Amino acid sequence: MSAIAAQAHAAPAAFDVARVRADFPLLARSVHGKPLVYLDNANTSQKPASVIATVDEHYRRHNANVSRAVHQLGEEATLAYEGARDKLARFVNAPRDELVLTSGTTQAINLVAYSYALPRLGPGDAILTTLMEHHANIVPWQLVAQRSGASVKFAPINERGELIVERYLEMLTPEVKLACVAHVSNVLGTVNPVREIARECARRGIPLLVDGSQAVPHRPVDVQALGCDFYAFTGHKMLGPTGTGALWARRSHLEAMPPFFGGGEMIRQVRVDGTTFADPPHKFEAGTPNIAGFVGLGAAVDYYETLDLDAIHAWEQQLLAHATARLRELPGLRLIGEAAEKEPVISFLLEGAQATDLATLLDLEGVAVRSGHHCAHPLMQHFGVPATLRASLAFYNTMEEVDAFVAALLKVRKLLL
Incomplete structure (x- = not known):
């Protein structure tokens, strides 16, 4: 050795x-008769007993839909679900009304792609991402670029697997309407200098989206201190259940963005001549959510906070x-x-x-x-x-x-x- x-x-x-x-x-x-050595944590993390027990208890004692009933179970489920939002917001230092609960990073990035980027893109515009990104931080941008006539630019990396930051900043030209970067690469483990990138994006008036899926499980994250505009992360990689995650976005962006999904719970009033929508973040949370999953994710945050x-x-x-x-x-x-x-x-x-x-x-x-x-x-x-x-x-x-x-x-x- x-x-x-x-x-x-x-x-x-x-x-x-x-x-x-x-x-x-x-x-x-x-x-296969051998002690398990689990080294696939970037794919999904294992779950502590407290998370498993919390999900089990929810279904045994509190199962009901959220925000739709005045009976006791409905109130308990709603308190637990919204309590998970509070815990997640505290965990990444975000105001609770700026945290949209999603099924994970992929849905969060698609929300930004279709609700924020697409209405602002046109021929000649561009989105900047990098060669080290997960497909979730590439494919949505290609799809909205095809629909809008925009293009997707890829910042290069070196042979050590590091983003060539100088080149990334050089590529922040006026036609770039949104910049994207992984906080941590899911393949390389590379940690990108998000604060520096965010500072330079802000100087140029270009919003920055950060894929935080591989960062939140490993390091303290303060979305406000990072200085980005959007930050997406996934619950099942941070000890929580699958089908959970969140998008943090600046309040001004959320207020200007139209809903991505339509349906129940994201409305204020529906009339035959039109609909008025709920305030953010709820206007982006149509339909019945993964209630038990988020209750479990709240328990995952509780567990992290014991460490x-x-x-x-x-x-x-x-x-x-x-x-x-x-x-x-x-x-x-x-x-x-x-x-x-x-x-x-x-x-x-x-x-x-x-x-x-x-x-x-x-x-x-x-x-x-x-x-x-x-x-x-x-x-x-x-x-x-x-x-x-x-x-x-x-x-x-x-x-x-x-x-x-x-x-x-x-x-x-x-x-x-």
């Missing part, structure tokens, strides 16, 4: 990973350093993305082995990793590869799991080569 890897074994004194792991029931199971977020970040950085050092010891391994500032996401390839074959065999050893293009085709094309293997860590992972992963990787590599 290298000196760097050995040094990484020392956990911060303030963080007790064994105690935390006891809160996550699924981590105790076996797969020291700085200690979490420090532990994850040690996991990242240890995993990176151990992987570098493997012959024929190519790391994809070696940015100076990263969150605990590692993409790589092994010479002579297909990523999907490796992932399939690793599963038989109890190790869950991701293989494929990770919804980032332009990024794969930049690096000249069809797919990568991705190991993504969370604060409940251990150094021993990293070592087990590397041992399994060495074992299955011998079977393929």
Whole structure:
């Protein structure tokens, strides 16, 4: 084991990973007769028992629709649902009336694409994004560009997987009506300088949207301090249930944006000659929401707030350093993305082995990793590869799991080569 890897074994004194792991029931199971090593956290996180119990209790004791009934169950469900909005708003330091509850980042970005961008775009206009984006921060812009006659521009990255910030800023030309960037890359783990980008966008009068899906689970996020205009994030990557997430947007934008979906709960009054809409954020929340999911997401925020977020970040950085050092010891391994500032996401390839074959065999050893293009085709094309293997860590992972992963990787590599 290298000196760097050995040094990484020392956990911060303030963080007790064994105690935390006891809160996550699924981590105790076996797969194919082997102890589970779950390293697919960028895809979805595991859920603490408190979140599972909260969702269960909601259905057992409080299940009713929200905002539509004066009976006791309806009031309880509404209080819990709106309470989740309050918790999420506090978690990212947003005013509650600027936080739209969505099914996740994809819906949040589509809301901005169709409600904010499309009415403002025309021939000759442009949207700026980057080559490292998830498809959710590319495809909606291509769709509205096709409808409006606008174009989508892609800022380049370097071979370390870092955004070339100077080039991004140079591309903020007058025809750009909206700029977009990932806070953290889901493939590379690269942390982008969002505050700097937001400051330069503001100087040019260009709104900035940030995809925060991979940032919120790993670092404290203050949307007001970042200085962006829109910030989207996903609940199931931050210990919450699937089908949950949020869009924060400046109040002035929300007030100027027309509704994206129409139906119940987003109206003030409906007449045969027209409709008046509810105030933001509710005018963007048509239909029955994922009530139990958001109640569970509120419990996920409660769980985070029992932990020291700085200690979490420090532990994850040690996991990242240890995993990176151990992987570098493997012959024929190519790391994809070696940015100076990263969150605990590692993409790589092994010479002579297909990523999907490796992932399939690793599963038989109890190790869950991701293989494929990770919804980032332009990024794969930049690096000249069809797919990568991705190991993504969370604060409940251990150094021993990293070592087990590397041992399994060495074992299955011998079977393929």
